[in-house]
Amino acid sequence: MKCVPAASPRLVLVCGMKRKPGAQNPSCGPLGSEELRHFLKQELKAQGLWRKQIRVATVDCLGICSGQGVSVQFPGDERVWIVDATGEREAVLARILATFPD
Numbered sequence: 001m002k003c004v005p006a007a008s009p010r011l012v013l014v015c016g017m018k019r020k021p022g023a024q025n026p027s028c029g030p031l032g033s034e035e036l037r038h039f040l041k042q043e044l045k046a047q048g049l050w051r052k053q054i055r056v057a058t059v060d061c062l063g064i065c066s067g068q069g070v071s072v073q074f075p076g077d078e079r080v081w082i083v084d085a086t087g088e089r090e091a092v093l094a095r096i097l098a099t100f101p102d
């Protein structure tokens with residue numbers, strides 16, 4: 001094992017799971033995961049925070065699989081949030097920005 005510094009001190013996890021049609025559990029991917037990640041990346045880049053301060057990573061599954069929105073986990077938060085990837089994307093961005101000190 002080898003330890004190296006993390007590329008970014010903060011990491012947002014966005015579920016991008018896309019299960020096959022007919023799967024037992026629903027998937028977050030078809031509910032707008034890619035669009036949400038793209039939006040967050042562009043906004044964080046515009047604010048000069050992308051990469052050195054924060055990254056948004058797509059993961060396969062956060063274990064919630066509600067089918068009611070995209071599962072997102074914020075830095076320092078042990079909870080998983082289920083978000084409307086379109087209607088709540090500004091609120092997601094605001095929550096991420098709130099993790100930064102003034």
Ligand code: FES
Nearest residue numbers: 015028062064065
């Ligand atoms: S499919 Fe998104 S949390 Fe499981």
